[in-house]
Amino acid sequence: MTRFALTIEFDGGPFFGLQRQDNGPSVQQAIEEAARAVTGENAVLHSAGRTDSGVHALAMRSHLDIAKPFEPFRLMEALNAKLRPAPVAVIACEEKPEDWHARFSCTGRAYEYRIRNRRAPLTLEKGRAWHIARPLDADAMHRAAQALVGHHDFTTFRSVHCQSASPVKTLDALTVSREGDAVIVRAAARSFLHHQVRSMVGCLALVGQGQWREEQVAHALAARDRAALGLNAPPEGLYFVAARYEDDKQERTA
Template identity: 55%
Template sequence: MPRYRLDIEYDGSAYAGWQWQADQPSVQAAIERAFLSFCGEQVSLRGAGRTDAGVHATGQVAHVDLAKEWPAQKVRDAVNAHLQVAKETVAITAVSLAADDFDARFSATGRHYLYRIVNRRAPLTLEQKKAWWVPKRLDHAAMHDAAQLLIGKHDFTTFRSTQCQAVSPVRTLDRLDVTRSGDAIEVRASARSFLHNQVRSMVGSLKRVGEGGWTAADLEKALAARDRAACGQVAPPDGLYLVKVDYPEA
């Protein structure tokens, strides 16, 4: 059976997350229905990351096996056509034939997330559900400096959901940068893999640093506590985007 890699973009506002759920709309289910309409096959998609309800993606990756080999552009255009007819806020940006052993989840060597904060007094209009509105002025430089304390290999128990199913809370964080351009603050995080709610938990705690409620030392103490209760506010899903997934060169 030919295997295809799908590069996917979606506005997650209307979905209960990436993963298929029996009684809730999901990105995975929307794409699987589009494939059924396109080629009559009940496919099973595997995604690189199980984004939560309300989380967006510009660089999600998935793979799918089909009974018949189709031109990659035909797959992309046909599936997108059916997604549009169904009024889904999902698009397949690229399709390519993949090796039989390619696995969107387990072949990945890195994942990159962006978290967007709009830091201004006026509430959001055009960017509702696309960013976290924080009206109190944040010190992004203090946030960035504190964020560097989380870089490296750590036990991130403090920054993972109590519902996280990962066997180990230990992860190696490669990047956590905070930058500002006007009213927009961007937090960029990179690692081989993340724990459930890890990025949103880190961003919420960094926001506390930015508003002056915590110092960098307080953030470091929270990490060392290895206790979920020590975490700051968990940032809402609206501002989180899966922007890229890395794979070994062919």
């Protein structure tokens, strides 16, 4: 068996999330089926994150164990050939030691959330960003976000379906910046709760629109109560952008 680490990009729009679901197609199913078509084996895909329906990835990290010998580049090419025309692509592939685990070895995860802030509806970014027509104060959002950075009980910002053992997480960074009519939220942590990024962005958007005072974000956090959540941002603006590992110098060789 060889463990192959894959870097995966996908458009989450047509999928019921990354992880296998009973109710519709998933990215995991697409890749596992491609792997079976290529290798004849039933490899299981393990991934750094578990993205929801509609959430995108620019560089999800995953792994598959495959018995048949492959050059990583050839495996990547073969998987991509079988994945077509689904909007999933393996953008890098490399061999890893068998104790490397895409999920359990991952020491850092980063998400980006894209908001387009303008009156006009979206065209090219439809399904790729959250459209907010009311003007957002990105500076106020950034200031309010800083209350969430650090080691906290994030119960307020956690889906009722979250399977994490504890609601306590350390948020390493949460920044909000304006780039023209785009407002970009960037979040980094060792790990996140289910819906955490979308829940944080939802509350920050309330601050940005002046519906919440900046301090209300800190109050919502302190409440440790899902009912204190102002708003859960929609999935289509969310991108999984990076997973970090101890051995990162060797990453993405294919």
